[in-house]
Amino acid sequence: xxxxxxxxxxxxxxxxxxxxxxxxxxxxxxxxxxxxxxxxxxxxxxxxxxxxxxxxxxxxxxxxxxxxxxxxxxxxxxxxxxxxxxxxxxxxxxxxxxxxxxxxxxxxxxxxxxxxxxxxxxxxxxxxxxxxxxxxxxxxxxxxxxxxxxxxxxxxxxxxxxxxxxxxxxxxxxxxxxxxxxxxxxxxxxxxxxxxxxxxxxxxxxxxxxxxxxxxxxx
Amino acid sequence: xxxxxxxxxxxxxxxxxxxxxxxxxxxxxxxxxxxxxxxxxxxxxxxxxxxxxxxxxxxxxxxxxxxxxxxxxxxxxxxxxxxxxxxxxxxxxxxxxxxxxxxxxxxxxxxxxxxxxxxxxxxxxxxxxxxxxxxxxxxxxxxxxxxxxxxxxxxxxxxxxxxxxxxxxxxxxxxxxxxxxxxxxxxxxxxxxxxxxxxxxxxxxxxxxxxxxxxxxxxxxxxxxxxxxxxxxxxxxxxxxxxxxx
Numbered sequence: 105x106x107x108x109x110x111x112x113x114x115x116x117x118x119x120x121x122x123x124x125x126x127x128x129x130x131x132x133x134x135x136x137x138x139x140x141x142x143x144x145x146x147x148x149x150x151x152x153x154x155x156x157x158x159x160x161x162x163x164x165x166x167x168x169x170x171x172x173x174x175x176x177x178x179x180x181x182x183x184x185x186x187x188x189x190x191x192x193x194x195x196x197x198x199x200x201x202x203x204x205x206x207x208x209x210x211x212x213x214x215x216x217x218x219x220x221x222x223x224x225x226x227x228x229x230x231x232x233x234x235x236x237x238x239x240x241x242x243x244x245x246x247x248x249x250x251x252x253x254x255x256x257x258x259x260x261x262x263x264x265x266x267x268x269x270x271x272x273x274x275x276x277x278x279x280x281x282x283x284x285x286x287x288x289x290x291x292x293x294x295x296x297x298x299x300x301x302x303x304x305x306x307x308x309x310x311x312x313x314x315x316x317x318x319x320x321x322x323x
Numbered sequence: 324x325x326x327x328x329x330x331x332x333x334x335x336x337x338x339x340x341x342x343x344x345x346x347x348x349x350x351x352x353x354x355x356x357x358x359x360x361x362x363x364x365x366x367x368x369x370x371x372x373x374x375x376x377x378x379x380x381x382x383x384x385x386x387x388x389x390x391x392x393x394x395x396x397x398x399x400x401x402x403x404x405x406x407x408x409x410x411x412x413x414x415x416x417x418x419x420x421x422x423x424x425x426x427x428x429x430x431x432x433x434x435x436x437x438x439x440x441x442x443x444x445x446x447x448x449x450x451x452x453x454x455x456x457x458x459x460x461x462x463x464x465x466x467x468x469x470x471x472x473x474x475x476x477x478x479x480x481x482x483x484x485x486x487x488x489x490x491x492x493x494x495x496x497x498x499x500x501x502x503x504x505x506x507x508x509x510x511x512x513x514x515x516x517x518x519x520x521x522x523x524x525x526x527x528x529x530x531x532x533x534x535x536x537x538x539x540x541x542x543x544x545x546x547x548x549x550x551x552x553x554x555x556x557x558x559x560x561x562x563x564x565x566x567x568x569x
Contacts, residue, residue, distance in 0.1 A: 219409055219411055219413050220415070223407070223472075224427075225398070225399070225402060226376065226402050226405075226406070227403075227406075227427035227431065227475070227479055228402045228403030228427060228432075229399065229427060230431075233430050237415075237426060237430060238415055242415075242416065242417055245417055316417075318459050318462065319416050320416055
């Protein structure tokens with residue numbers, strides 16, 4: 105491996121890294137919002153919306169991100185909606201992640217024993233207070249390990265963004281290999297940058313898990 | 324003593340199963356009423372109805388002469404006056420012991436934080452758990468959790484305290500520490516409606532005993548009459564099932 109080649113690749117990888125992180129985290133934030141809303145309407149059995157959310161979850165959990173991106177990137181312009189490739193990436197990741205997050209939050213909500221709610225109600229708290237103070241924090245606590253797993257999974261899924269011509273890490277590696285044939289160096293940098301992106305998330309996830317351990321229901 | 328809680332011929336049915344069948348009971352201020360009966364007889368359901376956690380199909384429940392049937396009044400307002408402690412403690416796992424105590428006063432009664440914390444600390448000291456104030460529930464033993472749960476209910480200054488088999492989930496050696504707290508509450512004149520399987524304790528704490536079987540009150544009386552001279556065959560049989568080698 106030639107250190108000079110690695111050095112010369114650095115600026116392009118750094119740029120791709122920033123773009124990947126930007127789209128990745130915006131997508132994950134969107135996934136969080138969509139997942140939360142979807143889990144609520146399913147958990148509280150809100151008529152009509154609950155069915156829509158159910159179909160949404162099944163549709164997006166059971167199709168690959170690449171296919172979803174193609175539909176958004178090439179399909180939406182056909183019905184007159186034109187959005188940038190970056191927005192497509194965020195939207196695609198958000199919709200895919202939302203379906204996973206929805207199931208994560210829903211199982212967290214369902215894991216809380218009914219008696220927890222009853223004991224809060226019996227202290228005179230209103231339904232809204234019980235939800236805000238007891239159910240929501242407990243459900244999130246239960247969901248921490250699964251949320252961390254989802255975040256790592258979604259950040260790795262960004263590697264298909266190259267298919268809609270976003271200059272992410274994967275795109276950059278393929279591009280450089282095509283230009284200079286320094287395969288070893290290009291792939292080394294790719295692994296390096298994915299590790300830099302994901303290792304901190306993994307560590308933060310473990311810390312979050314340790315923090316909530318001992319604060320879960322049923323102990 | 325004046326009447327504080329009146330249960331007037333209430334019936335509770337799930338589809339075609341009758342859990343409570345025209346149950347009536349009157350509780351005076353400062354009185355400790357202990358309900359016993361076989362599993363599934365409806366005694367826990369009765370407590371849950373008093374606290375509006377279950378709706379009823381017939382009858383009426385009155386607290387200080389005011390109807391508290393579900394639908395008649397906001398249940399939250401009623402539940403502030405009726406405290407309840409559950410078999411499985413149900414402390415809030417993501418809050419510390421002290422936060423468990425102060426949550427409802429802060430949110431529901433809008434008590435000041437300082438005042439709520441002072442009262443919480445006083446109650447924790449009373450049950451010997453002051454040093455545990457910053458622990459999370461998962462760090463406590465079952466008996467400690469249940470003592471915290473009782474104090475949490477007291478924080479709302481309830482007029483009536485409902486205790487639903489509060490020692491049933493405890494290891495035998497922890498039962499006493501919880502029951503002693505209940506005895507001390509009885510001594511200071513708290514009105515309590517207690518469901519339990521601890522007959523010896525029931526005898527020690529009760530002003531009046533009630534035996535429920537098949538959703539009906541079969542017999543009620545002073546602890547002495549109840550344990551020494553049961554009038555009905557059903558109660559005799561029930562009491563006998565607790566004794567060995569006779």
